[in-house]
Amino acid sequence: MTLNPTDAPPIQVRGLSKTYKVGFWFNKTVRALQGLDLEVGAGQIYGLLGPNGAGKSTTIKILMNLVRPSGGTALLYGQPVDQAATRRMVGFLPENPSPYEYLTGREFVTLAGQLCGMGGHELDLRVKEVLGAVDMSHAEKLQIRRYSKGMVQRVALAQALVSKPKMLILDEPTSGLDPVGRRQMRDLILAERDRGTTVLFCSHIIPDVEALCDRLAVLVGGRRVREGSVQQLLSAQVPSVEVVVEGLKLDQVKNLGVSLESTQALDGRVMLQVADADSQRLLGQVLAAGGRVNSLQAAKFSLEQLFMDALKDSGRASSVGGEINT
Numbered sequence: 001m002t003l004n005p006t007d008a009p010p011i012q013v014r015g016l017s018k019t020y021k022v023g024f025w026f027n028k029t030v031r032a033l034q035g036l037d038l039e040v041g042a043g044q045i046y047g048l049l050g051p052n053g054a055g056k057s058t059t060i061k062i063l064m065n066l067v068r069p070s071g072g073t074a075l076l077y078g079q080p081v082d083q084a085a086t087r088r089m090v091g092f093l094p095e096n097p098s099p100y101e102y103l104t105g106r107e108f109v110t111l112a113g114q115l116c117g118m119g120g121h122e123l124d125l126r127v128k129e130v131l132g133a134v135d136m137s138h139a140e141k142l143q144i145r146r147y148s149k150g151m152v153q154r155v156a157l158a159q160a161l162v163s164k165p166k167m168l169i170l171d172e173p174t175s176g177l178d179p180v181g182r183r184q185m186r187d188l189i190l191a192e193r194d195r196g197t198t199v200l201f202c203s204h205i206i207p208d209v210e211a212l213c214d215r216l217a218v219l220v221g222g223r224r225v226r227e228g229s230v231q232q233l234l235s236a237q238v239p240s241v242e243v244v245v246e247g248l249k250l251d252q253v254k255n256l257g258v259s260l261e262s263t264q265a266l267d268g269r270v271m272l273q274v275a276d277a278d279s280q281r282l283l284g285q286v287l288a289a290g291g292r293v294n295s296l297q298a299a300k301f302s303l304e305q306l307f308m309d310a311l312k313d314s315g316r317a318s319s320v321g322g323e324i325n326t
């Protein structure tokens with residue numbers, strides 16, 4: 001079969017499952033993925049968002065052929081993930097990059113380029129270019145063992161970019177970066193998308209996901225619990241309003257008999273959030289109890305709220321980790 005990256009979606013995952021054997025006798029199992037479906041279209045930035053242990057890295061490791069799935073299929077450009085030719089189209093940033101410490105940043109990125117079949121003057125120029133893009137030109141001659149965590153992260157991203165891949169798969173790309181570094185990383189990812197690169201990345205940093213993604217999937221306990229464009233997902237949230245009440249204490253507000261989404265006491269006032277449908281009833285109850293409504297405004301939909309709702313709806317005792325069977 002010929003490989004034509006324009007024909008098939010860059011990533012197609014169907015019913016993917018992964019069970020790890022754990023325990024001293026390997027007699028327990030952790031279900032890290034439970035029937036995951038994903039499809040990433042060409043040129044998209046797709047985010048995997050989820051709490052610790054949700055299965056994000058496992059998904060990425062399966063796509064990079066570092067972990068074998070227990071069931072289901074994972075295809076890159078329509079091909080099984082173990083095809084070397086497909087793999088060459090992908091630049092990969094692992095969760096905890098551990099590059100050869102005795103190489104300099106420049107040597108490491110050059111080696112990565114050579115492993116992708118690059119060489120000569122073209123490679124030298126490209127290495128210079130990507131080290132500049134990740135703001136590491138100043139340290140390119142320093143051995144990696146002298147780098148800080150954030151510098152290692154930057155040089156690891158440079159190795160992912162060096163071959164001008166058609167797709168980037170990035171596991172926690174902003175981890176270990178300072179605010180300036182996080183901003184640079186975001187700008188780099190957006191610049192890659194602008195030149196047509198498909199990007200899959202995972203994170204639990206909600207502002208990064210919000211700033212970058214065209215689409216996203218929320219994973220909890222190895223299952224996809226939300227999926228769509230950021231706009232679609234936010235507009236599907238139930239509208240609610242923020243109300244500031246004066247003259248009542250927090251306990252009094254909580255006992256008005258109206259279901260409240262959140263409450264916060266602020267020097268003599270109570271700020272609360274309530275579903276739009278309940279807001280009129282709440283106002284009536286506040287006035288009847290002798291309180292005053294200081295302000296009322298539509299609550300801003302946030303990805304954080306969506307994420308918290310997704311965790312709540314998933315009904316798991318803990319949001320952390322896969323399902324452990326003994």
Ligand SMILES: Nc1ncnc2c1ncn2[C@@H]1O[C@H](COP(=O)(O)OP(=O)(O)OP(=O)(O)O)[C@@H](O)[C@H]1O
Nearest residue numbers: 020022030032051052053054055056057058321322
């Ligand atoms: N090599 C392994 N052996 C046993 N269990 C594992 C292994 N790798 C992951 N797990 C388990 O699988 C589940 C999913 O882990 P995974 O690393 O995919 O989650 P994650 O969403 O990337 O989490 P984090 O945000 O904390 O990096 C967790 O319960 C984890 O303990």
